[in-house]
Amino acid sequence: MLAMADPELDNGPRTEKSATMRMCAVSREVRPIAELIRFVVAPSGEVVPDIKRKLPGRGLWITASRQTVAEAVRRHHFSRGFKTSVRAAPTLADDTEALLVRSTVEALGIAAKAGQVVSGFSKVESALSQQGRSALSALIHASDGAADGIRKLDALARQIEAGKRQSDGQPPALPIVTCLSSEELDLALGRANVIHAAVLAGPASRTFLSRSQTLVRYRLADADKTVGTAAKNSNDHSKQHPT
Structure with missing residues (x-):
């Protein structure tokens, strides 16, 4: 049952079980x-x-x-x-986006401090090849990264997922996140010229994914109708589009 007093505020519509x-x-x-x-x-x-x-x-x-x-x-x-x-x-719309970017960068930095992020083309390639899909939460490419490197890593991710489907029938979907620039990735990871990264499974990585999806939804909801669904460019396994 929905409570209707001040419906737009904190005491507005919610389920009886939770304020979600x-x-x-x-x-x-x-x-x-x-x-x-x-x-x-x-x-x-x-x-x-x-x-x-x-x-x-x-x-x-x-x-x-x-x-x-x-x-x-x-x-x-x-x-x-x-x-x-x-x-x-x-400027509130722009200010809100800037805060969403900062929140996403902070979450990635926390995941890195927790040992849940590897960066650099070769390290990401190794993580995909050796650890496999089950150990990864997301593949990250800088929004201004070169297309060639992105294409190679995405192709490797697809090959691994195809093999996973054949082995256990499960169609895993590896999110591909491209909502941050190289400069923003540098800031999050504390190193220069970061173009590619992989996020390993863990609590901190889940927070990063949630915040990156909110950022993508905020940017693309109107044009691509992503509100109400997983953010198109961070979770679309079938198309492998970067976020």
Whole structure:
């Protein structure tokens, strides 16, 4: 049963068992919180994104989409939703994307510190060949990486997955993440000129994948209709498109 008081805020639509659903203040659609971004009002009266859903105060929920956040600013949904006059910067959609990028970079850095990331073409190739699909959570390519290296590693990943399907009938899907630039990968991994990386299975890698999917959804939801599904360019096994 859905609770309808202040439906766009934190005490809005949710199941009786868990607080996993919220209503978008723009579209009025009820979605899983993984497909939404929470916004709060800072003491200064400025609307700020709460990417990790931990900031104090009442939260207003917006579909994780650049266009939707921009529309919320343009049509004054924040003042209506919070039922008070608040300031939403014209750059809020861009600012939100920058925070999503930083959150994804931080998550990859934490995975690296936990020993769950290898980087460099040869090391990634070795991880694919020796450890196999079951030991990997994702393959990462810099968004500005050369097509040749990306093509070779993607082909190797497909060969390994094809062999896995023949051996146990399971069709594993290795996410391919390309939403970060080489500079951003450098920052996350603390080394220069990172183009390729592989994320090993583990709790930290799951956090990275979740955040990268949110970033892709935010960028592509409007053009590619990815809201409500796995982010197209980070989980499309059949097409092997980079994120």
